[in-house]
Amino acid sequence: MKTKLLILCACVVAFSGCETVKTLTASHSFSASGQTGVVNDDQIVIKSEQALAIALDTFDTFLKAEYDNREIFAKVPGAHATAENIRRNGKRWIRTLEHAHDAYKGNRNESNHANLLTAYKVVQAAIEEAKQYTAKAANKGV
């Protein structure tokens, strides 16, 4: 059992201990360059594209770990429910962010900027949840 946790510890390194993920979280603090009319925020487009790619990868890594280690994740209240929530909605969250990204790219107005920011925050929250539950699962069996 403890050896099994090596797998999860590796996931924790990837999800929680990795500077890359910390950088991602820090770098995704969007700032609107204008509150009225046209919002010309070029960085938000690139950052949302980064978020899309990392969300897909992070969700996939988390769901695979949960799928392959059901007995360990079952010890963490809420972990399986979170995984199921991502299974049911993760693709929709990604698609919503992608559509908001496309809309903002097509018309960089305040409304589209706000929608993109909202969609981004939903995806970011799910990434954070996936990271937290993976860390909890790793600690549970030690």
Place this chain on the structure above:
Amino acid sequence: MIASLIAIFIENLPYLVKAAKTAPEIFAYIQRTKKTLEQSKEWTPDQQAEFDRQVEEITSQPHWRPE
């Protein structure tokens, strides 16, 4: 002593094999994330189409299916 260590090793061998298989996947995940964060230009239409394809491919895997 040695015999018991060997027994523990053999008992956990399947998990060790699994961990050995998982470690490269995690390393690859970190490398992909780093590469993603190095992105400095907006996606081209081809890159966006490739992402769309990946979303469909990845989310159709068995571990993505809800109970």
